[in-house]
Every structure is written in C-alpha cells, then in structure tokens.
Amino acid sequence: MSIVVEGKSVSKHFGKFAALDGVNFQIEKGRIVGLIGSNGAGKTTLLRAMLGLTDCAGDLKVLGLDPHEQRDLLMEKVAYIADVAILPRWLRVDQAIDFVDGVHERFSRERCLEMLAKTKIPPKAKVSALSKGMIAQLHLALVLAIDAELLILDEPTLGLDIVYRKAFYDQLLGDYYERNRTIVITTHQVEEIQHLLTDVLMISNGHIVLSCPTEVMTERFTEVMVSKELVGEARALKPVLEREIMGRHVMMFENVAKEQLRRFGEIKSAGIADVFVAKMAEVTV
Numbered sequence: 001m002s003i004v005v006e007g008k009s010v011s012k013h014f015g016k017f018a019a020l021d022g023v024n025f026q027i028e029k030g031r032i033v034g035l036i037g038s039n040g041a042g043k044t045t046l047l048r049a050m051l052g053l054t055d056c057a058g059d060l061k062v063l064g065l066d067p068h069e070q071r072d073l074l075m076e077k078v079a080y081i082a083d084v085a086i087l088p089r090w091l092r093v094d095q096a097i098d099f100v101d102g103v104h105e106r107f108s109r110e111r112c113l114e115m116l117a118k119t120k121i122p123p124k125a126k127v128s129a130l131s132k133g134m135i136a137q138l139h140l141a142l143v144l145a146i147d148a149e150l151l152i153l154d155e156p157t158l159g160l161d162i163v164y165r166k167a168f169y170d171q172l173l174g175d176y177y178e179r180n181r182t183i184v185i186t187t188h189q190v191e192e193i194q195h196l197l198t199d200v201l202m203i204s205n206g207h208i209v210l211s212c213p214t215e216v217m218t219e220r221f222t223e224v225m226v227s228k229e230l231v232g233e234a235r236a237l238k239p240v241l242e243r244e245i246m247g248r249h250v251m252m253f254e255n256v257a258k259e260q261l262r263r264f265g266e267i268k269s270a271g272i273a274d275v276f277v278a279k280m281a282e283v284t285v
C-alpha cells in the first residue's frame with residue numbers, strides 16, 4: 001500500500017476562523033475518494049492546500065512533497081479541475097490542445113484527440129460556440145490526457161445536465177480503469193457518484209467526520225424500515241438517524257449487526273447521502 005496524500009493536524013485559519021481544524025487523513029494510491037461536505041465545510045480549502053494553492057499549518061504531504069513549498073514539482077504529477085466551465089470563450093479547440101501540449105510535459109495530444117473523437121466537438125470550433133456539456137468534455141479530455149498520478153476534481157459537473165454528468169463520470173471511470181490513478185472528487189450530487197467511489201472522506205466545519213472505504217461504510221451503516229409495533233424496541237438500539245416516510249419509520253444504525261436488525265423490518269445498507277445526513281446530525285447535536 002502506498003500513500004498518495006497524508007495530512008496530520010492540518011489547519012487553515014482565515015483570521016480567527018478555522019476552515020480546517022487539525023484534520024488527519026490518508027489517501028491511498030489507486031483509490032477514488034469522494035470528499036463530501038456541506039457548503040462551507042472546508043472541501044475546497046483542503047483541495048487547495050493539497051494543490052499548494054494555499055498554505056496551511058500541520059503536516060501535509062502529497063506524493064511525498066510539501067505542496068506549498070514544492071508546488072512546481074508537484075504540478076508535474078497532479079492534474080486539477082476546479083470548474084469545467086472556465087475555458088476562455090475566445091479560444092479554439094485546437095488552440096486549447098496546442099496550449100496544454102506546450103505547457104505540460106506529460107500531456108498526450110494523441111490521447112486527447114482520441115477522447116475528443118468520441119464527442120461531437122468540432123476541432124476548429126471556438127469555446128464560445130460549444131454547449132456547456134461540450135466545454136466540460138473538452139476540459140476533461142485536456143486534463144485526462146495529462147499523465148497525472150493524482151487527479152483532483154472540485155465540483156467538476158456543476159451546471160451540467162444529468163446526461164452530460166453521466167457521460168462525464170463514465171469517461172472518468174473508463175480512464176481510471178485504464179490507468180489506475182488516484183482521484184479525489186468533491187460534489188454535492190453524492191448519490192450520482194457513490195457507485196464509482198472506493199472511499200469516502202466526510203468533512204464538516206473543518207473536521208473529518210468519517211473516513212473509510214465505501215464498502216466499510218455500507219457494512220457499518222444500515223437502514224431499517226421499522227414496523228410500527230417495534231419502533232420502541234428499535235429505538236432502544238440508538239439509531240443515528242430516524243425519519244418518517246409516508247407514515248413508516250426509517251431508522252439508521254451504526255455498527256449494529258444486520259442480523260440483529262432484520263427482525264425490525266426490511267433492511268438495506270445506507271446510502272452515502274443518508275450517512276452524511278446522519279453524521280451532520282451527530283455533529284450539530
């Protein structure tokens with residue numbers, strides 16, 4: 001196992017406010033990690049610290065490098081998408097390719113063209129003439145064609161419709177299986193990406209509230225549709241989340257054996273979005 005990112009007591013203050021408050025975490029090589037958190041939780045700050053775009057206190061290493069002090073070296077190994085819609089509108093597709101080819105040693109023109117051939121993007125079109133989804137595809141092709149060890153995506157599908165979002169993630173996943181690189185991704189549409197994540201890293205108010213492989217999460221958290229007459233008994237097992245859906249009680253349990261829960265009603269592994277809501281409730285209690 002090799003560690004791609006390691007943070008020990010990483011903090012970032014803006015004045016007295018702690019956007020990151022002593023976080024500890026590790027990201028292993030070859031994983032697809034979902035960095036999940038509410039608005040203002042500290043996701044972008046953490047990604048920016050990992051990219052050396054902001055300094056931070058504590059010990060943060062990315063691919064063995066100090067991101068802030070050794071940013072130039074790090075940028076040879078890391079690719080980053082902050083927002084897929086930021087390509088200059090006056091640029092032509094072929095000029096965008098020439099530009100990245102010129103500035104990035106690890107860029108493969110061939111690979112980029114291969115990916116673009118699967119889209120409807122005309123090679124000579126200006127960015128201003130492309131739809132939002134096409135711009136996203138172009139941006140992704142430019143970035144995925146860089147042979148980066150670590151790919152960091154901050155809300156890459158913002159503003160895209162469901163069809164393009166799906167195409168984007170399919171392309172991302174296809175690329176991941178071909179190359180086996182490490183990907184860190186943030187999005188508020190967590191349900192859409194649950195199937196592609198190998199790990200979840202949940203953050204709230206600058207603190208990591210959950211960090212584990214997705215299969216550990218689904219093993220650890222169980223949802224039960226509790227039969228009315230057993231609600232009291234089930235509550236005694238201290239659900240971490242309880243809601244009523246059309247008159248039926250749905251309870252979520254953490255670290256309670258599924259065999260023990262089965263007798264209360266229908267059970268299923270909890271989804272990432274619900275686990276997140278439960279973790280948020282825990283923090284605000």
Ligand SMILES: Nc1ncnc2c1ncn2[C@@H]1O[C@H](COP(=O)(O)OP(=O)(O)OP(=O)(O)O)[C@@H](O)[C@H]1O
Pocket residue numbers: 014019037038039040041042043044045046
């Ligand atoms: N340059 C800055 N100056 C002051 N405060 C900042 C700065 N950048 C971020 N913050 C604050 O730090 C906190 C974390 O911000 P961050 O952008 O990391 O959140 P986020 O989890 O990415 O949120 P979102 O999902 O809304 O993008 C917020 O309260 C934000 O207001």
